[in-house]
Amino acid sequence: xxxxxxxxxRHREAELTKPAGSLGRLEEISEWLAAWTGRPPAVNRPMVxxxxxxxxxxxxxxxxxxxxxTAQMAANFAAGGAxxxxxxxxxxxxxxxxxxxxxxxxxDFTEGPAMDERTCVATMAYGMEALAGEPDLLIIxxxxxxxxxxxxxxxxxxxxxxPKTWVGRGTGNDAEAMARKLEAVEKGLALHGxxxxxxxxxxxxxxGRELAAMAGAILAARTQRVPVIVxxxxxxxxxxxxWKMDPGALDHCLxxxxxxxxxxxxxxxxxxxxxxxxxxxxxxxxTGAALAAAIVKAAARCHSGMATFEQAGVAEKAE
Amino acid sequence: xxxxxxxxxRHREAELTKPAGSLGRLEEISEWLAAWTGRPPAVNRPMVxxxxxxxxxxxxxxxxxxxxxTAQMAANFAAGGAxxxxxxxxxxxxxxxxxxxxxxxxxDFTEGPAMDERTCVATMAYGMEALAGEPDLLIIxxxxxxxxxxxxxxxxxxxxxxPKTWVGRGTGNDAEAMARKLEAVEKGLALHGxxxxxxxxxxxxxxGRELAAMAGAILAARTQRVPVIVxxxxxxxxxxxxWKMDPGALDHCLxxxxxxxxxxxxxxxxxxxxxxxxxxxxxxxxTGAALAAAIVKAAARCHSGMATFEQAGVAEKAE
Numbered sequence: 357x358x359x360x361x362x363x364x365x366r367h368r369e370a371e372l373t374k375p376a377g378s379l380g381r382l383e384e385i386s387e388w389l390a391a392w393t394g395r396p397p398a399v400n401r402p403m404v405x406x407x408x409x410x411x412x413x414x415x416x417x418x419x420x421x422x423x424x425x426t427a428q429m430a431a432n433f434a435a436g437g438a439x440x441x442x443x444x445x446x447x448x449x450x451x452x453x454x455x456x457x458x459x460x461x462x463x464d465f466t467e468g469p470a471m472d473e474r475t476c477v478a479t480m481a482y483g484m485e486a487l488a489g490e491p492d493l494l495i496i497x498x499x500x501x502x503x504x505x506x507x508x509x510x511x512x513x514x515x516x517x518x519p520k521t522w523v524g525r526g527t528g529n530d531a532e533a534m535a536r537k538l539e540a541v542e543k544g545l546a547l548h549g550x551x552x553x554x555x556x557x558x559x560x561x562x563x564g565r566e567l568a569a570m571a572g573a574i575l576a577a578r579t580q581r582v583p584v585i586v587x588x589x590x591x592x593x594x595x596x597x598x599w600k601m602d603p604g605a606l607d608h609c610l611x612x613x614x615x616x617x618x619x620x621x622x623x624x625x626x627x628x629x630x631x632x633x634x635x636x637x638x639x640x641x642x643t644g645a646a647l648a649a650a651i652v653k654a655a656a657r658c659h660s661g662m663a664t665f666e667q668a669g670v671a672e673k674a675e
Numbered sequence: 676x677x678x679x680x681x682x683x684x685r686h687r688e689a690e691l692t693k694p695a696g697s698l699g700r701l702e703e704i705s706e707w708l709a710a711w712t713g714r715p716p717a718v719n720r721p722m723v724x725x726x727x728x729x730x731x732x733x734x735x736x737x738x739x740x741x742x743x744x745t746a747q748m749a750a751n752f753a754a755g756g757a758x759x760x761x762x763x764x765x766x767x768x769x770x771x772x773x774x775x776x777x778x779x780x781x782x783d784f785t786e787g788p789a790m791d792e793r794t795c796v797a798t799m800a801y802g803m804e805a806l807a808g809e810p811d812l813l814i815i816x817x818x819x820x821x822x823x824x825x826x827x828x829x830x831x832x833x834x835x836x837x838p839k840t841w842v843g844r845g846t847g848n849d850a851e852a853m854a855r856k857l858e859a860v861e862k863g864l865a866l867h868g869x870x871x872x873x874x875x876x877x878x879x880x881x882x883g884r885e886l887a888a889m890a891g892a893i894l895a896a897r898t899q900r901v902p903v904i905v906x907x908x909x910x911x912x913x914x915x916x917x918w919k920m921d922p923g924a925l926d927h928c929l930x931x932x933x934x935x936x937x938x939x940x941x942x943x944x945x946x947x948x949x950x951x952x953x954x955x956x957x958x959x960x961x962t963g964a965a966l967a968a969a970i971v972k973a974a975a976r977c978h979s980g981m982a983t984f985e986q987a988g989v990a991e992k993a994e
Contacts, residue, residue, distance in 0.1 A: 373751055374758055375739065375846035379962070380935060380955030420694065420992045428989040432692055437982025439693055445980070446973045447766075527694035528992060616699060633952070635970070636699030643698070650969045651954070654765045661764070663756025670747040673739045673847060 357607070358394035365390040365397060371664040375673065381632065382655035385610070389656055392583045392608040393492060397656040402649050403450040403491030404642045405573060406433060406440060407483065407498050409457075409565035412464030413544075414502030418537040420528045423501045427458045430499065433641075440497065440641040447650045449495065452486070456565035465509065466543040469561040476560040476568050483572030487580050494577050495612070495649050497587040497642020498566040498594075501527075504617060505537050507593035509544045509562040511619050513552050514596050515626045519545060524589070524617040526638075555600035563594070570594035578608050585652065587645035588615035588638065592623050599627050612648030613637060676926070677713035684709040684716060690983040694992065700951065701974035704929070708975055711902045711927040712811060716975040721968050722769040722810030723961045724892060725752060725759060726802065726817050728776075728884035731783030732863075733821030737856040739847045742820045746777045749818065752960075759816065759960040766969045768814065771805070775884035784828065785862040788880040795879040795887050802891030806899050813896050814931070814968050816906040816961020817885040817913075820846075823936060824856050826912035828863045828881040830938050832871050833915050834945045838864060843908070843936040845957075874919035882913070889913035897927050904971065906964035907934035907957065911942050918946050931967030932956060 365387050370376065377383065386397035408430045414423040432438045433453045436445075444451045456479060462470040471479070486494060500506075504526035511522045523538045548561040559568055571594045577584045586595050586609050598605040606627070613633035614621050624631055632648045665672050684706050689695065696702065705716035727749045733742040751757045752772045755764075763770045775798060781789040790798070805813060819825075823845040830841045842857045867880040878887055890913045896903045905914050905928050917924040925946070932952035933940050943950055951967045984991050 372758075373748065373756060374958050378846070378956065378958040379758060380957065382954065382956065422990050425990050428987065429692065432982055432987040432989060435982065435987065437692060437980075437987045439691075439698060439977050439981055442976040442980040443973050446976045447969070527697070632954075633970075635701065635951075637697065637701065638699065639693050639697040647970060647973060650766070650973070651966060654762050654966060654969070657761040657765045658758050661756075661761040662758055663751055663754065668747065668751040668754065668756045670751060671741055671744050 357391035361390040361394045362387060369659065372662040373665055373668050373670045379658060382658055385652055385655040386659040388610065389583055393581055397659045399493045399653045399656045401450065401491045402493040402495065402653065403452060403489055404440060404444055404495040404497060404646050405486040406453045406642050407566035407569040408453065408455050409500045410461035411500060411502035411506055411564050412461045412470065413466060413505055413540050414461065415464060416466065416536055416540045417533060418505040418540050419501050419526055420533060421501050423461065426499060426501045430455050430458065438641060439639055439643050440646060443643055443646040447646065447653065449646055449649055450489065450491065452489065454569060456569060462564050465562050466540050466547065470563055471560050473560060479565045479568035480572030483569030484576035486573035487576050487582060491582060493649060493652060494573065494582050495585045495642050495645045496570050496573060496591050497645055498570060498590050498640055500564060500566050503564060503566065503590045505540055506562060506564050506567065507590040508619055509541045510558050510593045511596065511623050512541060512545055513558045513562055514555060514600050515623060521622065522619040524619055555597045559597045567594040571597050574598060574609060584609045585612045585645040585648050587612055587642045588640055589617040589620040590640060592620060596623060596627065610648065613644030615644060676710035680709040680713045681706060688978065691981040692984055692987050692989050698977060701977055704971055704974040705978040707929065708902055712900055716978045718812045718972045718975045720769065720810045721812040721814065721972065722771060722808055723759060723763055723814040723816060723965050724805040725772045725961050726885035726888040727772065727774050728819045729780035730819060730821035730825055730883050731780045731789065732785060732824055732859055734783060735785065735855055735859045736852060737824040737859050738820050738845055739852060740820050742780065745818060745820045749774050749777065757960060758958055758962050759965060762962055762965040766972065768965055768968055769808065769810065771808065773888060775888060781883050784881050785859050785866065789882055790879050792879060798884045798887035799891030802888030803895035805892035806895050806901060810901060812968060812971060813892065813901050814904045814961050814964045815889050815892055815910050816964055817889060817909050817959055819883060819885050822883055822885065822909045824859055825881060825883050825886065826909040827938055828860045829877050829912045830915065830942050831860060831864055832877045832881055833874060833919050834942060840941060841938040843938055874916045878916045886913040890916050893917060893928060903928045904931045904964040904967050906931055906961045907959055908936040908939040909959060911939060915942060915946065929967065932963030934963060
């Protein structure tokens with residue numbers, strides 16, 4: 357974080373025509389923007405990046421939708437027909453979709469590691485391409501049939517606790533699919549348990565391409581001074597790999613919302629992160645984070661656009 | 676509510692390319708828009724109206740800011756320098772400010788009724804002018820030094836309970852101002868207590884011009900099929916007058932946020948209303964409701980703009 361930018365932001369904040377602290381989290385957000393960009397709070401080039409991947413474990417019937425939906429939805433993103441397209445259009449957010457070898461699902465983690473080392477590292481590096489367009493606010497989302505199963509396995513591996521508490525209904529599982537999902541998670545944990553003290557091994561063995569790419573994008577954003585808004589349960593599982601390596605690794609990240617997937621709030625609480633919105637969403641695609649980006653835009657504009665007490669001729673608080 | 680519009684909305688919702696229910700409150704919001712406008716969900720002319728009034732009770736030293744700040748802030752709204760101006764600019768919301776006889780404060784409610792009957796009724800009628808620009812979404816806010824004292828007195832009168840639980844720090848009171856504020860509320864309740872079984876008498880005796888105008892605007896919106904977003908503690912106190920007369924009177928209203936003022940969540944809970952946002956704000960001006968309007972715009976656009984499963988060639992959930 358940039359101490360000078362924080363200092364300047366606080367100095368101006370105190371002069372704006374409002375009672376001190378009355379914009380609540382908006383004031384925290386504008387400070388966060390200043391801290392990580394090293395300049396006055398502004399959002400000029402917000403960019404949503406959606407990473408799409410396919411998962412071997414989907415063949416175990418862990419989702420309510422068939423695996424071909426991942427590619428179909430990627431086409432829907434390209435055609436402008438998905439929820440994330442509408443939210444980006446509403447708030448003037450850029451949108452980039454990265455298809456991650458959709459025709460080659462990862463290996464089924466109940467039978468072996470999801471990815472070999474080369475694939476995992478290369479996909480993390482590829483995720484860093486999210487910064488290529490030089491966004492000044494990066495919003496991270498994903499698409500991948502089966503990936504709440506992946507997020508559940510990773511969350512259980514990273515945070516511990518009863519695997520059952522990490523497994524939710526995803527896109528809308530019935531009881532049978534829920535049982536298969538839990539079984540897959542338990543099997544994956546049993547198989548890889550002895551080898552996952554390294555968080556990157558959690559990502560490689562139990563994760564998937566879009567999770568590796570998101571982790572890479574979050575890392576790259578840090579070095580390039582770009583604040584990040586993380587979306588839901590799956591995006592948070594990717595971020596948690598970095599947090600597990602270094603609890604300060606996500607200080608440049610805002611958690612945009614808490615999803616309806618029950619493991620999400622548990623993961624956020626484990627990391628001490630307070631989500632901005634709670635709207636009962638569970639779609640992914642970056643939709644919750646993109647809504648949060650609207651609030652971030654407003655926070656920046658309040659800070660930069662408001663008049664000072666002196667400019668407006670407004671009397672200050674009596675001391 | 677329009678049954679046909681609700682039916683049509685649900686029919687289309689089920690065909691959109693996402694798991695059923697996965698947009699959470701966004702799906703409730705688009706249904707609410709359809710229900711109260713009688714057409715497919717859309718936000719084409721959102722309008723923020725800010726009513727400003729002055730209060731006799733402010734002379735009792737109940738606020739951290741002097742009463743002249745109300746008019747100074749009204750000038751700041753006109754010049755585009757306030758927080759609400761920035762939020763409206765961020766989300767393309769119209770903004771209209773109504774100055775309500777700022778040079779003539781209401782009477783001090785610790786000594787007599789704040790308004791006579793004619794002033795109260797005429798101001799409610801004037802508030803109905805908020806609909807003159809034919810908005811299709813009305814966002815209601817206020818400005819008035821001393822008006823959290825008014826809201827506290829009204830909330831205590833309408834909902835009961837220990838007056839202390841309705842009194843908060845407002846713009847940032849110190850302990851002395853807090854004591855004066857509580858004393859004023861208790862004095863007002865003691866003086867008017869025998870005469871306030873009629874909610875409109877609560878508004879007239881303990882309220883203020885901007886509260887009467889907000890109540891009028893909310894009423895008029897109902898008859899003109901315009902959904903309303905209510906802002907914080909003060910706006911909610913105005914709305915509560917209508918709720919107390921008829922618990923269904925606010926069904927066309929969304930409560931945009933819960934403010935940091937401690938009485939606000941109590942009032943919302945008493946009416947069974949669940950706020951959309953919780954950002955720790957306590958500024959008024961319609962700022963919390965205007966942020967909520969951004970979410971409402973996105974909800975409408977998701978519903979109207981998304982592709983159906985058939986259009987996008989996306990496989991539906993296996994049954």
